[in-house]
Amino acid sequence: MTFTDLDEGWSELGRSLLGRKAITSDWMPSFAAVPRSAFLPEVMWPHDMDTGTTATVDRSEDAAGWSAYADADVPIVTQWDDGASDEPGGVPTSSASMPSVVFRMLADLDVHEGHRVLEIGTGTGWNAGLLAHRLGHASVVSIEIDPVVAAEARMRLARAELPVVVLTRDGAEGDGQGAPYDRIIATAGVRKIPPAWIDQTRLGGLIVAPWGTHYGNQDAIVRLEVGGGGASASGSFTRPAEFMKLRSQRLPFAGHHAYAPDGVGAAERSTTPVTADELLGHDDQFAVSTFAVGLRVRDCHHRAAVKRDGARPVWFYGLADNSWACVLFRDGQPESQVWQAGPRKLWDEVNAALEWWREAGRPSHGRFGLTVTTEGAQRAWLDDPADSWEI
Template identity: 60%
Template sequence: MTAAGHAHRGRPSRTGLGRALMTGGALASDWLPAFTEVPRSAFLPELMWPFAMEAGRSVPVSRSSDPDSWLAYADADVPIVTQWDDGRHAGTEPGEVSTSSASMPSVVFRMLRALDVRAGQRVLEIGTGTGWNAALLAHRAGAGNVVTVEVDGAVAERAERALRAFGAPVRVVHGDGFQGFPEGAPYDRVIATCGLRSLPFAWVRQSRPGGVIVAPWGTHYSNADAIARLVVAEDGRSASGTFAGPVEFMKLRSQRLPPVAHRAYVPDTVAVGEETMTTVAEEAFTGDRFGAGRFALGLRVPACVNVVAEKRDGARPVWFYGLTDRSWACAMFRDGDTARVWQSGPRRLWDEAEAALAWWEARGRPGHERLGLTVTGEGQSAWLDDPADAWEV
């Protein structure tokens, strides 16, 4: 370990974090040496924006002006934004859109546990970020066996400097991670640190048979992703596996979805839509935003964005917008009253959502672990319990 690494060891806050991660099951015992030897603080910038739980928002923290708070957040199980607005942001206050970050340590080690990387294996990482995750991988597999790809040139440059200063000179590639990095293939393990809506077959093609791909994956229905753990088939023609629990990540830049332009769907009033009633409870769409129910609805209602509005005066509209046409639906839930529904367009999105909810409930409200994903050269499909019974997503 380098002198730079030793300078970050031994803080009580790091000891407490490690204990909490172990107790919570995020940090497996075989990853404890990497956690101990590779602190997140060695890869964080002078000015960062950790998520302050008590405030419910990201706050600016400078190491030079408030070193105690900086270190405390570095050793906390919170996400830390390190770039806003693709680098166009200036100043100390948070920007509009967070575009690079250091993930929560609990999420990082849950994903590394799922990756199951061994010493000497070749690893491809998509999304370098601060470089911390690449350094953890280097500690396990060896720096010469890790390649990390970052789409943002400034982020890639800073991460490479941090990795070399720490003594983990992994190869940092400035490029489009969606294409993988064929020059370093074949890989035993592939891990993405950005949310995906379509997992590229290039990653499967660049993996060895039996290789493992771990990535946050979800649909445009919501921001709720889940950790997909896929195993590459022996013939290399597909990768398939189940999900290992919910997460939320910044999306791969080429797969970001711009905000829905409501007026493009509903220029006047919902009264232009076909009106019906529903007995579905509001909680079916407003409950746990990271629950398996919302995730499953996204699998069953493709090419659709769900927007849950804030409740006002006892009323809450829940919107559905089609992505392949201008179909839309709105369910208006009112306290103590039967919900009214309006929908319009070639698709009946409320009917699809209601059917998807009934499908999920009829199968015992399955959790993420029963849901799966298969990726082939022709596309991707989801399934419940059995990969042979899949549908396109």
């Protein structure tokens, strides 16, 4: 296939994806035959990665702008607050991922002719459509928990003559009736790999999913191979990402006032030389330090406030008890004030995890891995699966 096989709008995106090695040549026929634009709603909310903002784009009012966003490498929100709102500003709960993310994950999935694939999180249906074009629609089953989103995806897939079976259920359950599958791919972030996914993947098959901890919203794509006689799956992370979370695994956070309603007055005080850049990774959305700390500090969630007047507090909350900590970073100060309260010393745990990561040579996402079992155990590791710890 050459770029002359693509229409003008898609050829520009195709050149960009190929130039960045975000798509492999074997996916180009599906890329050309199954345009993302055919799977997007009339009203959508493209996300600006630089500013973190979204804009409402209505095709009936701005057809050119709508088409430009549809053919751009940007994520697009397609639902807010589980469908309860039609306006931005709430919680985004369904989306069309960036094409570069979509095709990198499909490359990780390593599908071949004859493979059967289970997709978790149908969304717009575009990812299922790409797989169906490559493998045949009878070889792909997709699961979507939201009945409205599922119905719209079925309609778009049928219109594209790719009538994939779309099941309406919690994706954590998988599809036992259709198992075993050669591949399972999730397009929703998870905090636990559901045991059903391992059970429903054949021995030697692959599970590709965005995985992370409740420490933050960040995910990393994990590529697990099922082994251990079908009782476990293990593999490395490939790259950072961020996805909307599986509904049954969303953050169980009671809110700040459940921890420190009266402020920091009665907490234990100390100071730290750790800087905001060391902790937050220069505000990088995909900071490796943040991912590493999440792997080492269990049952903890953190939130960094916006800097105001040179001051920026970062809060830490225990998810299994009422422990909390706060570090207040101030511009120009060599040390920062720390407050801690509750059964756990959360800042001490976070600081120890940061020190461990630094002493390990500041390893990247790709050096970390995950091993999971059908009994629900999860263990993380650095370089060697034999040297793992429970998470």
